[in-house]
Amino acid sequence: MTDNRTLRWFLFAYLALVFVFIFAPIFFSVVFSFNSDRFPTIPLGSFTLKWYQTVWNDPDVWEAARTSLTVSLSTATIATALGFATAYTDYRYSFRLKPIYLGLVLLPPTIPLIIMALAMLAWFAKLGISGQVMSIIIAHSVLTAPFAMAIIRLRLSQMDPSLEAAAWNLGANEWSAMRRVIVPFCRPAIISSFCLTAAVSFDEFAISWFVSGLNKTIPVIILEIVTGNIDPQVNAIGSFVFLVSMTLVIIAQVVLMTRRKKEN
Amino acid sequence: MVAPLVEFRSVVKRFDDFVAVEDVNFTIDAGEFVAIMGPSGCGKTTTLRMLAGLEAPSEGNILMDGRVMNDVPAHERDTPLVWQSLALFPFLTARENVEFGLQMRGVGAAECRRRALEWLDRMEISEFAERDIASLSGGQKQRVALARSLVIEPRILLLDEPLSALDANLVIRMQSVLTKLQRELGITFVYVTHSQSEAFAMADRVVIMSRGHISQIGSPKDIYRAPANRFVAEFVGRNNIISGAVTKTAAKTVTIEGSLGSFTVQTGQHDAPRKGDVARFVVAADLAQISVKKPNSGNVIPCSLISEEFIGSVVTLFLEAEDGSELKVQLQERELSKMNLKSATTIYLSWADEHGHYIGVD
Numbered sequence: 133m134t135d136n137r138t139l140r141w142f143l144f145a146y147l148a149l150v151f152v153f154i155f156a157p158i159f160f161s162v163v164f165s166f167n168s169d170r171f172p173t174i175p176l177g178s179f180t181l182k183w184y185q186t187v188w189n190d191p192d193v194w195e196a197a198r199t200s201l202t203v204s205l206s207t208a209t210i211a212t213a214l215g216f217a218t219a220y221t222d223y224r225y226s227f228r229l230k231p232i233y234l235g236l237v238l239l240p241p242t243i244p245l246i247i248m249a250l251a252m253l254a255w256f257a258k259l260g261i262s263g264q265v266m267s268i269i270i271a272h273s274v275l276t277a278p279f280a281m282a283i284i285r286l287r288l289s290q291m292d293p294s295l296e297a298a299a300w301n302l303g304a305n306e307w308s309a310m311r312r313v314i315v316p317f318c319r320p321a322i323i324s325s326f327c328l329t330a331a332v333s334f335d336e337f338a339i340s341w342f343v344s345g346l347n348k349t350i351p352v353i354i355l356e357i358v359t360g361n362i363d364p365q366v367n368a369i370g371s372f373v374f375l376v377s378m379t380l381v382i383i384a385q386v387v388l389m390t391r392r393k394k395e396n
Numbered sequence: 397m398v399a400p401l402v403e404f405r406s407v408v409k410r411f412d413d414f415v416a417v418e419d420v421n422f423t424i425d426a427g428e429f430v431a432i433m434g435p436s437g438c439g440k441t442t443t444l445r446m447l448a449g450l451e452a453p454s455e456g457n458i459l460m461d462g463r464v465m466n467d468v469p470a471h472e473r474d475t476p477l478v479w480q481s482l483a484l485f486p487f488l489t490a491r492e493n494v495e496f497g498l499q500m501r502g503v504g505a506a507e508c509r510r511r512a513l514e515w516l517d518r519m520e521i522s523e524f525a526e527r528d529i530a531s532l533s534g535g536q537k538q539r540v541a542l543a544r545s546l547v548i549e550p551r552i553l554l555l556d557e558p559l560s561a562l563d564a565n566l567v568i569r570m571q572s573v574l575t576k577l578q579r580e581l582g583i584t585f586v587y588v589t590h591s592q593s594e595a596f597a598m599a600d601r602v603v604i605m606s607r608g609h610i611s612q613i614g615s616p617k618d619i620y621r622a623p624a625n626r627f628v629a630e631f632v633g634r635n636n637i638i639s640g641a642v643t644k645t646a647a648k649t650v651t652i653e654g655s656l657g658s659f660t661v662q663t664g665q666h667d668a669p670r671k672g673d674v675a676r677f678v679v680a681a682d683l684a685q686i687s688v689k690k691p692n693s694g695n696v697i698p699c700s701l702i703s704e705e706f707i708g709s710v711v712t713l714f715l716e717a718e719d720g721s722e723l724k725v726q727l728q729e730r731e732l733s734k735m736n737l738k739s740a741t742t743i744y745l746s747w748a749d750e751h752g753h754y755i756g757v758d
Contacts, residue, residue, distance in 0.1 A: 297450050298483035300470040302544070303500035308471075312496070316487045 165367035215280025263345020287321035431599035476545035
């Protein structure tokens with residue numbers, strides 16, 4: 133009994149340490165974003181919003197935020213649509229080369245980002261579309277579509293296989309059945325995959341840095357500010373990015389979980 | 397002559413190498429309650445799905461009202477199906493589920509609502525109209541599924557083992573709901589099941605399928621009392637199937653001699669037994685009798701008692717004949733209690749000539 137309790141406490145402490153290890157840097161980044169001292173040292177100086185003001189008044193940061201927002205929303209839309217289409221294809225049809233099809237669809241996240249970024253850059257340059265916002269969107273869609281596909285595919289696998297046929301049986305043609313049955317059934321997965329792909333795109337640095345040209349996204353501008361310069365502005369931007377990503381991820385989780393609870 | 401509502405003409409359905417339905421021919425008249433029964437994998441569900449247009453026949457034609465339906469897509473047929481899984485839309489309320497078919501037919505919102513509520517009321521679940529499907533009980537879901545199919549006022553309703561998920565009491569109740577509905581609406585029900593009790597309790601006619609073929613079509617009583625072949629005899633009810641060589645043929649009877657003895661069996665007008673054939677006949681367990689004293693005449697098999705199965709007022713006794721084959725007899729519990737079987741070493745199973753049903757050579 134005592135052994136068991138010791139072990140439990142040990143594991144609990146271990147888990148707590150893991151979380152501290154992951155979140156301490158972010159926590160301190162948030163703390164220092166409100167600290168008046170230029171250098172991140174303890175003891176802290178006084179409370180200030182000065183760094184947020186600097187960021188607020190920096191047109192470059194605004195420009196980057198706009199680009200990031202455009203990119204992440206477009207990416208989320210395209211990736212979710214692609215993910216839904218591929219997941220539905222997998223659900224609905226069986227064909228001989230399906231394992232290869234699935235392998236190809238799920239491949240992008242397994243490629244090292246830096247390799248993919250370089251390849252994208254070279255490819256876009258060849259096509260003459262490098263250095264545009266559109267090129268970041270395309271690259272991010274390729275990167276995130278597999279996540280969307282995985283989430284929606286999981287949802288489709290929980291669907292009663294008779295459901296779609298039941299819609300046909302009641303007079304729905306293929307399009308109506310898709311619109312009235314498949315999409316509503318997948319709605320929680322579609323919302324979560326939209327949020328998650330948006331979050332991934334919003335945070336992504338390597339590909340954005342390579343293919344963005346003059347259109348900097350937020351992660352890119354953070355790197356530029358930090359290069360050769362310690363500036364607490366970065367903490368302010370970082371806190372903001374963290375807030376956006378976490379919000380998206382939490383929405384995705386909540387949508388998926390409430391649906392599951394309701395159906396059980 | 398009026399064309400039958402549904403006609404299957406030499407219908408074959410293959411899935412790759414597997415033949416699910418092979419040369420199936422039958423007709424269904426308007427207003428009939430037809431059950432298609434058979435063990436799993438016999439092709440009964442495939443037959444139903446072809447009727448709904450969810451599978452296309454590989455060969456042959458399916459006609460409705462004399463019109464070939466093979467190429468009519470599922471959504472253009474008025475053949476609503478009540479699914480084994482019910483397949484209710486989980487993201488819609490009960491009422492919205494019922495409205496679905498009407499909306500697909502372009503019925504206006506107010507009219508949809510009115511007719512959906514009318515059907516929910518008819519199925520006695522109007523108080524659950526605005527509930528989520530997940531919050532309904534099995535029986536209530538069943539009623540929503542029926543309402544959803546019937547609200548479009550079809551001439552034929554297809555049912556694919558709809559009661560298999562319900563507990564025994566509810567099955568009996570839903571059976572009476574279904575038969576009552578069918579009688580009131582006067583529409584055709586095609587009911588697929590593996591359950592003999594469901595098929596026999598509700599259907600006017602039963603189609604028995606085995607390995608993609610039709611084994612027999614007939615009224616429940618025909619099938620129960622006069623199984624056409626060994627498969628039906630084994631699948632349906634508690635039958636004793638006895639085989640032997642035909643030793644004597646007469647006008648309406650035949651003598652069959654096997655390891656269990658020599659028996660006289662009546663033959664029908666279509667039977668053509670020949671001397672020397674190895675033939676089978678059936679004695680229904682409830683038509684046989686037992687006694688402790690050996691009867692003087694008739695068809696008799698001496699047996700010993702192995703076990704008994706008690707279901708309410710009826711008892712089934714399992715007997716073993718001298719050659720090791722198992723025989724069954726069904727009798728009323730109060731009759732059994734009058735006999736003193738425990739002390740008897742040999743029990744005589746016997747039956748009158750007319751209770752042996754000749755099934756021939758197959």
